[in-house]
Amino acid sequence: MKSPAGELPQYLLIKAQLQARIQNGALKSGDKLPSERELCAIFNTTRVTVRESLAMLESSGAIYRADRRGWFVTPARLWLDPTQNTNFHRLCLEQGREPKTALLDGRVTTVPLDVMAPLALQPFDQIYLLTRLRYADGRAVCYCENHCLPARVPELLRHDLNGSLTEIYQTHYGLIYTSMHLTFYPTSMPPQAAEALGVMEGRPALLLRRLNYDQHGRILDFDIEYWRHDSLRIEVDTH
Amino acid sequence: MKSPAGELPQYLLIKAQLQARIQNGALKSGDKLPSERELCAIFNTTRVTVRESLAMLESSGAIYRADRRGWFVTPARLWLDPTQNTNFHRLCLEQGREPKTALLDGRVTTVPLDVMAPLALQPFDQIYLLTRLRYADGRAVCYCENHCLPARVPELLRHDLNGSLTEIYQTHYGLIYTSMHLTFYPTSMPPQAAEALGVMEGRPALLLRRLNYDQHGRILDFDIEYWRHDSLRIEVDTH
DNA sequence: AAGTGGTCTAGACCACCGT
């Protein structure tokens, strides 16, 4: 049963068959796949091989795993145009998805090293660090760290930080997100993001860093976001 | 030697140790890692476990595999600002990398279904399809399909297509890339791209689709690019 | 308690790479 020359390896055949069942609608968004041991029986092979197929479908974004509960068909991606000034909640609603943001932690802390340079701060300067988790239709899709400047938004922690930061900035401080510098690339989940999102450490992720400016051209804050690699699509329109 | 409760699994420890050797410079960009069997001996474990660690470092982009030749430390990422109108060759040179583009195939063909809508064409319309491979410092990083409109660039195939399309457009047709609509997201390598890039089918990739407009606001062409997921970083500046 | 995925062992054969 080894893969003979000129033929596809077994795990690619299994992958193709599962993929077909997703594309033809036999398996729908959110559906659970058969258990790994059932798949072994169906395809007459071992778990190592089945899991190779599943891992591959996972990297394509077609399926995902929920720790120890099984494999599921991935819902459609959210999409984001970084040149539009929108926020997560509006984004979701426009795309017919139900948004939720949960504040995991909000504190004053000394600026982390990798954030110091973008924010043009000195060592030991203090910042607000908000750690938040974003959901679309109840599924955690994004682990988010906001690094905010006390000079811009004093007493930030007094407000309800479970909603839109954009609105708090505007309502309470008269600050408007106006432009930004955005960097992103595929990488893997660091431990903290992995734990919060309920995915396994080291799984693929989309890392997104955002330096925001206000309407006066001053630096406002710096975000680090880890998105599930299967949950976001970026669209940019240049004019 | 099973991972006891409260401890990290073995493959994460191995991953961390290899990562440390890369970050502290013991392993440099382009270096080959010890063979899988050597790593088994070093860490006193089996290939399945070692390969789990390697696969994880691969998804983070820290290392890559060259088919049957071993594992290597990944060179720095190229970066791209899609709102700038640049091209691959200029991009590389500005970043101190040596660019190369190889034409794999150039032909007239009927428009593929997934390209018909963006290009606003009808079924059975003809297009030029260029298949090209892009290298940075001799390493294949991008598999690229250009779908060009004969109405805009008649006799396109007569030109030397191993260089910059931008220049051919401008020099021979007076057409200038002016704006674009860009979509991208992480996914996995389809068979054709995988073969051309010398990576394994199903490995992670960054898919980039680009609809280009000329200086008159007319649709110019449509590109589909599969980048190695470890070779590109996107930077966007909004003003 | 039964079943799931997560981790791991200890082998095997193959195709392909470099020498």
Next chain:
DNA sequence: CGGTGGTCTAGACCACTTT
């Protein structure tokens, strides 16, 4: 040709979820 990674077998125990 010897060594490499690519693929695969046939098991095992664990932590955790679900029933």
